[in-house]
Amino acid sequence: xxxxxxxxxxxxxxxxxxxxxxxxxxxxxxxxxxxxxxxxxxxxxxxxxxxxxxxxxxxxxxxxxxxxxxxxxxxxxxxxxxxxxxxxxxxxxxxxxxxxxxxxxxxxxxxxxxxxxxxxxxxxxxxxxxxxxxxxxxxxxxxxxxxxxxxxxxxxxxxxxxxxxxxxxxxxxxxxxxxxxxxxxxxxxxxxxxxxxxxxxxxxxxxxxxxxxxxxxxxxxxxxxxxxxxxxxxxxxxxxxxxxxxxxxxxxxxxxxxxxxxxxxxxxxxxxxxxxxxxxxxxxxxxxxxxxxxxxxxxxxxxxxxxxxxxxxxxxxxxxxxxxxxxxxxxxxxxxxxxxxxxxxxxxx
Numbered sequence: 001x002x003x004x005x006x007x008x009x010x011x012x013x014x015x016x017x018x019x020x021x022x023x024x025x026x027x028x029x030x031x032x033x034x035x036x037x038x039x040x041x042x043x044x045x046x047x048x049x050x051x052x053x054x055x056x057x058x059x060x061x062x063x064x065x066x067x068x069x070x071x072x073x074x075x076x077x078x079x080x081x082x083x084x085x086x087x088x089x090x091x092x093x094x095x096x097x098x099x100x101x102x103x104x105x106x107x108x109x110x111x112x113x114x115x116x117x118x119x120x121x122x123x124x125x126x127x128x129x130x131x132x133x134x135x136x137x138x139x140x141x142x143x144x145x146x147x148x149x150x151x152x153x154x155x156x157x158x159x160x161x162x163x164x165x166x167x168x169x170x171x172x173x174x175x176x177x178x179x180x181x182x183x184x185x186x187x188x189x190x191x192x193x194x195x196x197x198x199x200x201x202x203x204x205x206x207x208x209x210x211x212x213x214x215x216x217x218x219x220x221x222x223x224x225x226x227x228x229x230x231x232x233x234x235x236x237x238x239x240x241x242x243x244x245x246x247x248x249x250x251x252x253x254x255x256x257x258x259x260x261x262x263x264x265x266x267x268x269x270x271x272x273x274x275x276x277x278x279x280x281x282x283x284x285x286x287x288x289x290x291x292x293x294x295x296x297x298x299x300x301x302x303x304x305x306x307x308x309x310x311x312x313x314x315x316x317x318x319x320x321x322x323x324x325x326x327x328x329x330x331x332x333x334x335x336x337x338x339x340x341x342x343x344x345x346x347x348x349x
Contacts, residue, residue, distance in 0.1 A: 017116070021076035023231045027222035028083055028277065034218040035087060038145035038211040041158040042091025047083060049098045054082035057106040065111070077116050081105055084124035084277060088270060088317070089131075090142045092153070092176070095162050097138055101127035121324045122284045125317040132312065144178035145211030148203060151175050181209030181268040182313035185260060194257040207261065208268035216267040223276025236285060236296040237275040241266060243300030251308075265304065269314035274299070278316070284324045291327070291334040298323045 035043045058078040062069045085101055105127030113119045132139045146152060153161065153176070157168050167173065179187065181204070188198045198204075205213045226232040244265050251259040265271060270278075279285060279299050286295035299319045306315025 017075040017077060020231055021080050023226065023229055024080050024277065025076065025083065027226045027231075028087070030218035030222050031215060031273065032083075032087065034215040035091075038147065038215060039091040039143060040146065040152055041155045042093070042143070042153075042162065043086070045095075045159060045162050046086040046089050046091065046093060046098050049095055050082035050086040050089075050102045051079055053099045053102040054078045054106050057103055058111075061107055061111045065115075067115070072116070075116070078106060078110075081110070081123045081127075084273075085127050087273065088124070088128045090139065092141065092143060092158060092161050094138060094165060097131055097135060101131045103127075104130045117283055119283055120327075122278055122281050122320055125278060125320050128317045129321060132317070140180075140183065141173070142178060142180050143176045145209070147211050148178065149176070178203075180313060181212050181264075182307060184209070185264070185268075186307075186313050189258060195260050196257070199260075207263040207266070213267040216272045219272040219276065223272065226276060226280075232276060232280040233292055235289060235292040236280045239293045239296030240275040240279055240300040240303075241271070243297040244271060244304055245300075247301055247304045259308075265307065269307075270316040271303065274303075274316035274320060278320055279323075284320075284327065286327045286330045286334070288331050288334045288336065291330040294330050294334065295323055295327060298326065 032043070032047070055073060055078060058073060059069050062072055082102055082105075085105060086098060089098055089101070105123040109121050109123040109126035110116070110119045113121075143149065151171060153168075161167055167176075184203070185195075185198060189195070203209055205211075207213050208216065223232065223237060227234045227237070245262040248259065248262040248265045252261055275296075279296060286292050299316070302319035302322055303315045306312060306318055310318070312318065
């Protein structure tokens, strides 16, 4: 008589990839709606292009590799990648930029390394870094948030500009463009202006740029919900933000005229989006409890270094990719001790 056998795990925790990814998408909704409120229809079109290209690329690569297409697409991981990349792009980016970045993220950064669970780098940030390095001019063309903009584009005008690059008659790009808070602060400091003089402009809110800080608040709300649901480990965002605040506080206390208040770094750029939704990627992040604290702190420190002395105003994407490379070594040196065995670095008895 033959008896059925089964391999471990014999008790399932009830969690699944599609359930986790769905919760991440739900947590992104508040920040996405805030982005749409302040930056208009371009945010929606970026998400539409990135999602369509990501699903098509994922299906094509899976078919080429002989893997099940429908089952893999249902796990929603590629939709999360597309959504994160779309939120990092300027709202009126030409259509081919989100398409190119998404193709690179899915085909190269994900499937070239084996697919979901095998990629050493966060795919969305890999696609973003490719675009910011290759097309810096287009990737810095941000428009003013709605609370500051004198002119806004409707859905038809936004789509026309994204597809053709043309604006409505009588309207120029200079009437729409605006520097991000990080870029504005960096540029003005290079002109030997003090932080107090820079923040005297009505473009600034309590901590960051007007509109931008509210977007950060909604990302924070969604991220805290992920932590509460135990989808994201609290150690990575906590150490990320703690390190970013600590190092920026040191420089702020040393010279407040040339270094903004630490909260500026938290509520400007991609700090909160990166802390809760990007750095916490379970595949490319460190996996041990102590390792996650080191991993998150490293991202926070590198973000401040790149913002202060690097060539790009916001360093979150670069910091994440650098720490992705360090994650295996961090896990090796922080892995929990196995009973009866020496931990790495312990001296022999």
